[in-house]
Amino acid sequence: MNETETVPVTRGETAARWSWIAPAAGLWSLSFGLVGAYWAFGGTGFPLGAGDPRAGQVGSLLAAAEPGTAGAVMAALGLLGGPAALAMGRPAVRRPSLVFAWLMCVGLVVVVPDVRVIQNFGYLFMGHTGLWDGPLLFMLYCVVGGALWGAAAWNHREGGGPGARSVGWGRPVTYLAAVLALPYGISRISWAMGIPLGVPEGFVEAGQQSAWAVEAMLGGLCVAGAILTLGLIQRWGEVFPRWIPFLRGRRVPVWLAVAPALCAAAMLIQAGSRLYLWMVTGEITMTADTWGAFGPGLSWLPWGLALVAATYAYYLRRRARP
Template sequence: MTQVTESASLRRADRVPETVRRRFNWPHLIGYAAFLALLVYGLAHTYWAFGGANFPFGADDANPEYSAFEHVGRAQLAPWLAGGFLFSAGVALLLALPGRRRIPTPVLLGAAGLSAAAVFCTLADFRILGNLAYVFMLRFSAINWTVINQLFAVVSVGLLVASAVAYQRRTSGACTGCGRTDSGAGWTSPESAARWGRKAVYTAVVVPLLYASTRWAWALGFPLGISDKLWEEGKEDNLWIFGAALATMGALGSLLTLGLVQRWGEVFPRWVVGLRGKRVPPALAIVPATLVSVMVTIAGIMYIRLHFQGSFDNQKEDWGATVPEMVWPVWGVALAAAALAYYFRRRGMCKRCGRG
């Protein structure tokens, strides 16, 4: 009898950590994190709507020429943004609360997607990507207030999208940790992901190389896609040398994308001292690829938006300075797909549901 009691006690003790782990995990907490971030930002815009100082967007932007609301002041813009972020906070809370909502799932997921699209296409721009260079140079003082707000908005709606994914999994009967179901893996199986992931990787490699080719041409003395006048102006300021250096960094980064379908992307090659032969942690490839995909997509969308706003109407001779960037969303989407395929191939057996 004592042995039976002790065995039952041990089984209960084993289940406690598992229960705690299941309760306090990202699918459970991500919605509340999104709600809190969006609520705080909605209240901040409410403060600005009532006349608060340091509004970061629209005509108050340090560089309003990049903004979708270049000629819109705080009094007109802040109330709309406050309403939008507070509405998104409400959506995040509905996604986070246990159980299924009476609101149809496609409506909730669509609202989350629209919130993210609104931020990506209007508030955020290429300065997030550009200021990344300042971070590497440890020049944090060069990052302006608008970029900080753009980054907060992007992270907030990113959390919202993640909470929408968690809600969809929870209400559809899929594993909240990996998204697998009993109906089979389908396009998410390692074999299928290897096929379409390879295409995504090659696309993510080619597009930035096309962009880099124009910058290399300028540095070598060929004004490809720009007027002689603009090329001479850039030459005097050594702008093309700097541009070629940045393009080279982008090209090297694109070549690293090949690791998502190559063996050296899963096992450290022999020339990596101290790590040779060891398994590459999936997050080491997935996290940077995902972040870069978001930033280049946002930057490319900005160039497309500026084109439709007529900002480049007087620069038709200098198409090489703007058109290559308009293809960046293709690069971003392909890179995100490549990272997703890499994740599907390497995720292994789920610790939550046991599916593999």
């Protein structure tokens, strides 16, 4: 099927199916506001600022946050969330509610979290949870809220955006996302094999003694991510292959591809934006002998952005009928 010769599925059916998203975002905002009010009035357990001892090491943008001020902002946003969620279903006031929703999505998914999200995601594959703490749990809580607000804004968007006939760029941007997944993976796999790619010789030797399996795992995750990204333009990304028991020949649910891809993109954008910030502020520098320590990670931000575009193209194609 030519992806430029499809017509969009009726948006009304999809919007009705996901009508619970906006109320869920409003309820989440209520909890967010209550937690903020608790901290604003002196509650314990504030996970930002002084309550986050690793904030300065991991690129937290909220390292200077104070419980009173941050809690008051959270309480205000929580109070606004309920009316904004209700306004999405009313055409007369939909636009300001959509602006609020998208701002909440970006703030909660990109601004609040830092590199600890992707760091601990990678460590999960090795069974390591020793770095889990209150600040990380708060970040994940915020990511859930941001995802709800983003989904609500998308479900109630005005117009409906470009139709499926305009996704001819989906294939090249998907290839781009897959290629951008490789620099970090290649460097990590090289270290695991004892090849000092972009790092001093002694660095690789230390890794061989204690962490070669970690490097191989992290590099393998990037390579696997590149392969899975290609699934956004392959038949096996739309129909389960024959070698998968019970599911062979069935259509792949759209959400099963879109949700993991967007989660991966969010983590890449979170971490990648921090690396560029460190570059601008001079907190990290690269030389001819040490570029491998941070250089490959500079592909994370463009990788995440390209993955968002590739996922969007996949969504448009899959939500269309021949």
